[in-house]
Amino acid sequence: MEKNKVLVIDDDKNIGLILKDYFEFEGFEVIVAYDGESGLRMVEEANPDIIILDIMLPKLNGWEICQKLRPQNSTPIIMLSAKNKDVDRITGLELGADDYVNKPFNTKELVARVKAVLRRVKESSTSKELKFKKFLINKVYRRVEVNGEKVDLTPKEFDLLWTLASSSKRVFKREDLLNNVWGYDYYGDTRTVDTHIKSIRSKLSKGVDDYIKTVWGVGYKFEAKENKK
Template sequence: MGRILVVDDEPSVGEILRLYLEREGFEVTVVYDGEAAVEAVKRHSFDLVLLDLMLPKKDGWTVCREIRSFSTIPIIMLTARGEEVDRILGLELGADDYVPKPFSPREVVARVKAVLRRGKPQDTAKHQVVRLGPLVIDHEARKVLVQGTPISTTPKEFELLYFLALHPNRVFSREKLLEEVWGYDFLGDTRTVDTHIKRLREKLEAAGAPPLIKTVWGYGYKLELEEP
């Protein structure tokens, strides 16, 4: 089903996650510090990283930032329950999801499956190139171009932008975007959407795009194209 890298400094947690993931058919590698995590992603091909925040040598935020500098591999962070600032910072650094500790191993497996499922084309309708003004999105190639210049996006940023681009000028609530992009089994709050929208705007506008993603106050967001 896929190769998963588990990063946790508690051997018992790593082995429990390995057991549950391997039962579901995943191939699992476990490492116990941040430096080993970054090196593992550089040297090997993984489909997803389960990343604890509190790690020796390099903490989870540093690991996420370094991985994002060279890879768009999906990252699920394991955070302390109630630490909202940890979750928000992780999402701002490019994490795709988070699971608060203490967690159910079955919930972690469900999150892994959901993130991997959302990162793959679901039907032939998604094997298309969307062109909107200066923006070109190739779903099959997983590429985003702004005026011909490629920009790097995380898997969730890509899916969020692609979904909005498929429905230009249509307003979606944060809850609807969570449902469509993260799936019914995502248990996060609507600030997750806000964080990803913020990062997308920064990347698009840094590449020379006009402000395309508009906020509809009190409701949600839309990708707005001006009439020619």
């Protein structure tokens, strides 16, 4: 059975070695990079299944790496940081990270989070696609097209759009969307949902963005007009 490959990008060599030993014990293949530039290079060369990314790095910081990877690369990212302010957590998630863990962290918890993210990715790969008159959403390839043209969404934007579109007409509270897309243990501000919805609408062409309806005082719903099977 092929092992999942973890890329750890952290300039603290002790953390790199500890995570390497621990994840290898858990059955993962592990690669460690100690600065942003070599870490970004290893994403291309090693093609990891998931990236554990520190924010404070020499040469390129974690946020810069996220910006360079998204939306061209959808490899899941868990960010590590000694910064524990909500604004830092929200910034990381809005740049496309899948999870955010504060330092110091519990290694067992980090492994559990990695497994949870990989499990979600695996489950999503078995899903089908939703077709509408003007656009389609394919979750196998994590692809959105409007009139045949690809629309680039960040991983979280895609997950949010899919969650809404696959449950057409259901009204989602912002808290529900945070739980479904970011995970039950995410304690960020619900305004991050509004930020992502605004970004999705701006990326979808006029006439398609209005599939996502705001339900004032509650949250959002997706109205599936001209849905095709």
